Amino acid sequence: MTQNAQVSRIQRGRRTEIRRENERVILDAAEKVFAEAGYGGATMQLIADMAGLPKANLHYYFPTKEALYRQVVRNIFEIWLHAADTFDHAPGPVEGIGGYIEAKMAISRRHPFGSKVWASEVMHGAPVIQDYLETTLRDWTAGRMAVIQRWVDQGKMAPVDPRHLLYMLWAMTQHYADFGHQIETLNGGKPLTDAQWQEATETVKSVILRGIGVI
Amino acid sequence: MTQNAQVSRIQRGRRTEIRRENERVILDAAEKVFAEAGYGGATMQLIADMAGLPKANLHYYFPTKEALYRQVVRNIFEIWLHAADTFDHAPGPVEGIGGYIEAKMAISRRHPFGSKVWASEVMHGAPVIQDYLETTLRDWTAGRMAVIQRWVDQGKMAPVDPRHLLYMLWAMTQHYADFGHQIETLNGGKPLTDAQWQEATETVKSVILRGIGVI
DNA sequence: CCACAACCTGACCATCCGGTCAACATAATT
């Protein structure tokens, strides 16, 4: 028991390490392939090649393609939820919403594949994570709407419908990931530079913050 | 010649009518299936069933799945381009941008499948319409950016980066089509009513117009 | 009415894909 506890804490086991590493490699490859080809267009063989493993090995760690896909989507969902921390402990809309925009823009830049997988999943009717939408996301949304409504009631911002404001924030920030290819093409075929990302973030922030009457 | 011209104008021919009608039915079905299943997930059999035609008939009108898909994407692109008419003949940002938001929100409601197909295509790297992005869309974007910049120079609106403002407009309006399922789920599983669409449009308009300093 | 062209479609095929499995290799345990 003592030994088991120690093992699970320090993760000394070679076996555990192998499993952890392989699952990570597979999930990374899967995220990219699912994002670039869609669920239907993605093949286990493609994912295997990108992960540098034989296809049969994928099925050892993830029984089915859908199970692998489900795990990818869940991982993304977790990242998204944690992005709202700045939203919560903010004294007002300037810090709260401004910080949320910055956090989500940063995620769009760092996890473009994940954002695309999420978008794809939702666009196809959320066949895999419908229950998440109906429980976790719904609760999350209700909570943030309450925060925004409180700010409105306290006169800290213009009386904007909280629900549609949230949708606007999601739409604009995720657009830079989901439509990254289009943006890149319109940028002369080159990815946005650090300065351009900063510019995008500032533009979104300024328009929104002015739009809700806090500038 | 005279007869041909008349035929092509009035479309009397039964043959012509059959072809026109079948192509329309197939394209409508294809748009829906491509939107709901993605390119890879869509099957010619599914499209055929939805169109009420045998699969082989699809290949009579469209030689390959990709050719059919290409036509669907092109049709959508045309609709999008024509949506900017209100943008052009406007005296200032209030009418121009406000009208553009209304037009695009209306399109999102009326053509949700088309919007999703477009989003999917771009997310997967625009394998089919990359040339459109680099020519037509780029020119279109440059033109509208010039209009916005002129308004800024004339002091008709706050100095907002025209490019990112356009991206914001696209993102928000298309979000209501592309993420319609998520929005519907967060709306208690029911589609938005007329009033709710109006509310969404008004919220987007008010936040943006205030955000660019014209209210 | 005839002949030609356009349209229609059931049956078929080569290919690909997700998933399985048996045999083997390596690490952990006793």
Next chain:
DNA sequence: AATTATGTTGACCGGATGGTCAGGTTGTGG
């Protein structure tokens, strides 16, 4: 060292899919 548990992989399979085609039907022009 021996045994067991875990990880690895090439080969294989059933089913689905995009696409073909021959033979039929329907419209059209002469």
